[in-house]
Amino acid sequence: MFESVLIANRGEIACRIIRTCRRLGMRTIAVYSAADTAALHVEMADESHPIGPAEAANSYLRPELIIAAALAHRASAIHPGYGFLSERVELAALCEANGIVWVGPSPRCIAAMGSKIEAKRLAASHGVPSVPGYHGEDQSPERLRAEADAVGYPILIKASAGGGGRGMRRVDAPGRFSEELATAKAEAMAAFGDDRVLLERLITRPRHLEVQLAGDKHGRVIHLFERDCSIQRNYQKLVEEAPAPHLPDEVRRKLLDSAVRLGSAIGYDSLGTAEFILEAGDSEPYFLEMNTRLQVEHPVTEAITGLDLVELQLRIAAGEALPIQQDEVVARGAAIELRINAEDPAAGFRPQLGSVSRYAAPEGPGLRVDSGVREGSEVTPYYDSLLLKLIAHAPTREAAVARLDAGLRQLVVLGVGTNQGFLRDVVRHPAFDDVLTTRFIAEAFPDGWSPTPPSDGLLGAVAIAAARHAAAAIEAAPLGPWGMLTGFRVGTRAGLSAACRVQVRPGGGKPVVIDVVAGPDGVRARRDGTDLSAPGALAAVHVADGTVYLVEDGVPWAIAAVPLVDALGQPAAAAADSATDVLAATPGMIAQVLVEVGQAVQPGDVVIVLEAMKLMLSLPAKAGGRIRAVHGAVGQIVTGGALLVEIEPDAG
Ligand code: ADP
Ligand code: ADP
Ligand code: MG
Numbered sequence: 342m343f344e345s346v347l348i349a350n351r352g353e354i355a356c357r358i359i360r361t362c363r364r365l366g367m368r369t370i371a372v373y374s375a376a377d378t379a380a381l382h383v384e385m386a387d388e389s390h391p392i393g394p395a396e397a398a399n400s401y402l403r404p405e406l407i408i409a410a411a412l413a414h415r416a417s418a419i420h421p422g423y424g425f426l427s428e429r430v431e432l433a434a435l436c437e438a439n440g441i442v443w444v445g446p447s448p449r450c451i452a453a454m455g456s457k458i459e460a461k462r463l464a465a466s467h468g469v470p471s472v473p474g475y476h477g478e479d480q481s482p483e484r485l486r487a488e489a490d491a492v493g494y495p496i497l498i499k500a501s502a503g504g505g506g507r508g509m510r511r512v513d514a515p516g517r518f519s520e521e522l523a524t525a526k527a528e529a530m531a532a533f534g535d536d537r538v539l540l541e542r543l544i545t546r547p548r549h550l551e552v553q554l555a556g557d558k559h560g561r562v563i564h565l566f567e568r569d570c571s572i573q574r575n576y577q578k579l580v581e582e583a584p585a586p587h588l589p590d591e592v593r594r595k596l597l598d599s600a601v602r603l604g605s606a607i608g609y610d611s612l613g614t615a616e617f618i619l620e621a622g623d624s625e626p627y628f629l630e631m632n633t634r635l636q637v638e639h640p641v642t643e644a645i646t647g648l649d650l651v652e653l654q655l656r657i658a659a660g661e662a663l664p665i666q667q668d669e670v671v672a673r674g675a676a677i678e679l680r681i682n683a684e685d686p687a688a689g690f691r692p693q694l695g696s697v698s699r700y701a702a703p704e705g706p707g708l709r710v711d712s713g714v715r716e717g718s719e720v721t722p723y724y725d726s727l728l729l730k731l732i733a734h735a736p737t738r739e740a741a742v743a744r745l746d747a748g749l750r751q752l753v754v755l756g757v758g759t760n761q762g763f764l765r766d767v768v769r770h771p772a773f774d775d776v777l778t779t780r781f782i783a784e785a786f787p788d789g790w791s792p793t794p795p796s797d798g799l800l801g802a803v804a805i806a807a808a809r810h811a812a813a814a815i816e817a818a819p820l821g822p823w824g825m826l827t828g829f830r831v832g833t834r835a836g837l838s839a840a841c842r843v844q845v846r847p848g849g850g851k852p853v854v855i856d857v858v859a860g861p862d863g864v865r866a867r868r869d870g871t872d873l874s875a876p877g878a879l880a881a882v883h884v885a886d887g888t889v890y891l892v893e894d895g896v897p898w899a900i901a902a903v904p905l906v907d908a909l910g911q912p913a914a915a916a917a918d919s920a921t922d923v924l925a926a927t928p929g930m931i932a933q934v935l936v937e938v939g940q941a942v943q944p945g946d947v948v949i950v951l952e953a954m955k956l957m958l959s960l961p962a963k964a965g966g967r968i969r970a971v972h973g974a975v976g977q978i979v980t981g982g983a984l985l986v987e988i989e990p991d992a993g
Contacts, residue, residue: 342659343367343417343442348382349407349432350422352713353729354635355382358420361651363387367417372410374400376721381713390414395723401425404432411441418442418658420651424505424725427634428455444658446556446611446633453607454631458501458539464628467606469599472618472627474541482522485540489518492542498522500529501537504632505725506576508532511543546621546778549573549629550585552600553642553650556609557657563667564597564604565642565650571777572767574690579760579782580767581638582677583645586738587776589624596626603631612639612654621778637680637727640711644676644734675738677745679764681754682726686763687791692726695719698756698890699883703748707734707741710748720757728754742768749895753881762792762896792896795847799898801866801873802882803889804843804855807902810884811841812927841926846901854905858924921964923986925979929953934975936986940968948986951979966990 345368348355359369359382371386376395383389390410393400400406402425411419419436421427421444430451436443445451454460458478461471474496475488489496489512498521500508508529512521522538530536549570556562569585570578585593600615614636617626639650648665656664683693697718702710712729714720720728731752733744749765767773770785782790795803846852856867866873880892889902929951936948942962951958969987973979 342655342661345370345414345416346418346420346444346655347372347407347411347414347416348386348420348422349401350420350425350427351377351380351382351401351724353711353727354422354637354713356385356713357711358422358651359385361649361655362420365652365655370410370414370416372401372407374723376719376723379717379719381715381718388414395721397425397723401724404429404435407432408435408439408441411436412439416441418444418655420444420655421634423632423634423637428504428632430455442658444611444654446609446613447558450607450609450611450613451633454613454633456501456535456537457499457503457630458537460631461539461628463607464599464603467602469603469628470625472541472544472629474539476539480537482519485522485538486515486518489540490515492540495543497541497543498525498538499541500525500533500535501539502533502535503529504533506573509576544618544620544627546780547571548585548619548621548776548778549578549616550588550596550619550626551614551616551636552597553636553639554600554604554609554613554615555650555653555657555663556604556611556613557663558610558660559662560608561663562601562604562609563663563665563670564601565646565648565670566672567593567596568638568641569777570638571779572781573779574782576779578638579680579682580677580764580777581641581680582675582738582741583641584672584675586675586774592619592624592626595624599626599628603628609633611657612650621776637730638678640709640730640732641676641678641734644709644732645672645674646670647673674734674736675741676732676734677738677741677768678730678732679745679749679768680727680760681729681731681752681764682760683720683728683757684726684760685758686760687789690760692722693720693758694722695757697728697754698885699753699881700755701751701753701881702729703731703751705744705747705751707744708732708748709734710752714754728757728759738774742773746895750892751880752895753892753897755881755883755890755892755897755899756885758899759897761892763790765895766790792898795893795898795900796876797868798874798876799891799893800845800847800853800900801855801868802876802879802891802893803845803847803898803900803902804866805857805864806882806884806889806891807843807845807904808841808857810889811904842905843902844905848900921966921988921990922984923948923960923962923988925951925983925985926958926960927951927953928978928980929958931973931975931977931979931985932957934971934973936968936971938968938971942966942968942988960985962986962988964988964990 346362347370362369369386371389372392373383392406426432430448433443433448458476461476495513498510510525526536553565568583570581572580614632616629619626684690700716709732733741735741841857844852882891887903932952933950947959949960966988969989
């Protein structure tokens with residue numbers, strides 16, 4: 342098809358496009374900004390070339406830089422992915438002018454659908470209705486105000502050139518209209534360089550439904566069924582599925598027919614998506630807009646149809662006729678996609694930054710992960726927050742949900758906050774099986790969402806992880822006797838350094854003190870003398886900077902936990918298995934033995950001094966009594982948790 346493809350994008354979609362191009366034997370050319378020198382798409386491509394600084398406006402959003410790179414490296418085609426330049430006529434036209442194939446619709450189609458106002462007029466002229474409102478050329482405040490009053494409130498002001506959920510303002514009462522309009526226009530001009538707006542009645546229980554279209558350059562347009570993308574936050578999709586659940590056949594028919602009619606009317610000649618909004622319970626879907634590009638949520642369509650949409654897109658761009666007839670497109674089973682974003686669902690979905698310290702993608706039948714990150718990836722403020730997508734496919738929706746849940750339990754993304762725990766609660770919510778509307782999040786979590794508080798068992802696991810980490814740090818230090826501790830393994834019973842007291846502070850709340858002890862039956866966490874039961878389904882643990890990061894049952898946690906230290910900076914000894922035993926608090930060398938068998942001791946008397954990392958660690962008797970036994974002598978290396986001194990307690 343093509344010798345080579347330049348991918349003018351980044352993140353998960355660049356990686357996903359590279360995979361298909363590679364399978365088809367094409368040379369893959371990545372471009373990257375200064376913030377992406379170590380990005381996954383750069384590593385995956387056959388070759389990669391810098392195009393500018395971190396700010397997208399000066400790199401990924403500059404058509405002339407993309408074209409220059411394509412010419413310099415002899416790219417046969419350019420795939421724009423989604424976002425960035427994917428719907429920019431200018432880049433498509435530049436490709437044409439420079440003899441490079443544009444993997445997308447012809448500039449004519451992009452232009453026809455680029456403005457929501459014109460797209461809606463076009464739709465209307467082909468019998469496809471839009472949400473009642475005003476889509477006119479007269480943009481004077483007086484006219485818009487009069488139209489708004491006629492439509493009625495609440496009303497939505499939308500930037501005609503808007504996208505990605507941006508450029509929309511809701512107005513609830515006529516008194517607010519003029520002010521909101523002025524702000525909307527100013528924002529639209531700043532964000533999109535076009536201040537035209539349209540007005541739409543606010544649909545109260547909206548379902549977002551969309552149709553995947555595929556047209557070729559020979560005049561044929563087919564649909565690849567619909568998707569339901571109603572679970573959204575800030576007008577942006579979070580969960581998408583195919584086929585749309587609870588959709589009456591006659592409404593589905595109307596939806597698919599409208600989309601194909603519209604696509605055919607403009608001679609649509611690539612992959613594209615016609616978006617609709619449907620008032621839950623109604624039977625009249627309203628056309629919203631057409632996205633003339635590959636969509637974020639295309640994998641759910643791939644799952645149910647068995648097609649590779651990027652391959653299809655490449656073939657169409659190469660001039661091939663659609664390889665399938667409409668009646669050969671069959672939908673099998675149900676597929677659901679979750680967008681795993683670097684965002685805090687407990688704080689208005691605020692973007693999170695950081696570096697991915699641990700990463701593991703779930704695997705299993707019917708599970709797919711499209712990721713743009715790996716261990717070590719940096720999440721920077723320059724681009725959108727999508728890290729990866731988790732997609733499940735199964736014969737039934739119920740089974741797909743179960744697979745998603747299993748995938749979420751296995752997924753590990755530590756080091757940067759994500760919405761993983763929130764999505765777990767979304768897919769487990771009883772309302773997830775009902776008709777989904779864009780009000781889902783507001784209704785399912787009326788008081789906002791926050792993670793269920795960590796269980797005691799989880800805090801125990803955190804304490805154990807912190808203790809083991811302290812042990813490993815001691816082991817790793819290239820000091821004196823510690824070189825002898827080869828074979829010491831974090832996590833083995835003998836190797837646990839830390840008969841250790843750990844202060845755990847969940848979610849900035851009250852600190853909790855937990856003792857970690859190595860007993861005959863393994864490592865245990867105890868709080869106030871009581872064993873804590875192990876938590877369920879721990880996916881991974883990572884300790885850094887006094888914080889334990891782990892995933893339990895699909896919820897990622899970052900919990901502060903530090904082994905307590907005394908005034909000398911030495912780890913405090915933990916509660917021993919029994920109050921009468923003195924254990925080695927860390928692996929170390931016995932520096933002093935201060936007692937002998939038969940000697941009387943008081944609680945708090947130091948009985949042994951351990952040397953660990955050149956620190957002297959005093960181990961006191963916890964109980965008063967007589968020394969029954971001393972295990973070990975000066976100079977001996979002991980493992981953490983080793984029994985050093987036994988005390989015969991005072992009678993009574
Ligand atoms: P999809 O409909 O494919 O799910 P979204 O609306 O979520 O697409 O947007 C996909 C990506 O494209 C996001 O990264 C979004 O920020 C970006 N995007 C879409 N339209 C625009 C636009 N007009 N300007 C800037 N970014 C956009
Ligand atoms: P964008 O170009 O940003 O994707 P859309 O017109 O596709 O803009 O709308 C994005 C989302 O905003 C929709 O999926 C829907 O959730 C919400 N929305 C759009 N129009 C309406 C409306 N008239 N009433 C209620 N919600 C709407
Ligand atoms: Mg949209």
